[in-house]
Amino acid sequence: MHAKLHGARVTDCNLDYVGSITNDRALMEAVGLLPYEQVQVVNKANGARLITYVIEGAAGSGSICVNGAAARHVERGDELLVIAYGQFTEEEARKHRARVAFLSPENRVVELND
Numbered sequence: 001m002h003a004k005l006h007g008a009r010v011t012d013c014n015l016d017y018v019g020s021i022t023n024d025r026a027l028m029e030a031v032g033l034l035p036y037e038q039v040q041v042v043n044k045a046n047g048a049r050l051i052t053y054v055i056e057g058a059a060g061s062g063s064i065c066v067n068g069a070a071a072r073h074v075e076r077g078d079e080l081l082v083i084a085y086g087q088f089t090e091e092e093a094r095k096h097r098a099r100v101a102f103l104s105p106e107n108r109v110v111e112l113n114d
Helices: 025-031 068-073 090-095
Strands: 003-009 012-014 020-024 038-043 049-057 064-067 079-084 099-103 109-113
Touching: 003 025, 003 064, 012 068, 020 025, 020 068, 025 049, 025 099, 025 109, 049 064, 049 068, 064 068
Parallel strands: 003 099, 012 064, 020 049
Antiparallel strands: 003 079, 020 064, 038 049, 038 079, 099 109
């Protein structure tokens, strides 16, 4: 794991979109997520797990919008874990420290471990 948004609250669902999860750009920057990076999304409300990619939302908006078919697995207000994984050499892995942002119900960073 190289990045994680812990406790991201779904602000919107958009079934009529080609796919992805739209995240507030400020949250992406806080943990180092890049546009179009693959992520695993875990829904704490129902246990659903899915793989998609990240697109940028407006910075400071607090938006977490699940798009496309994945929108069938979430509801507004659901709490998510958004996790990005990386590949590392053994040496890199031993030095690596994941960046984890713990979020408030309004999708603001309350704690950042990096």
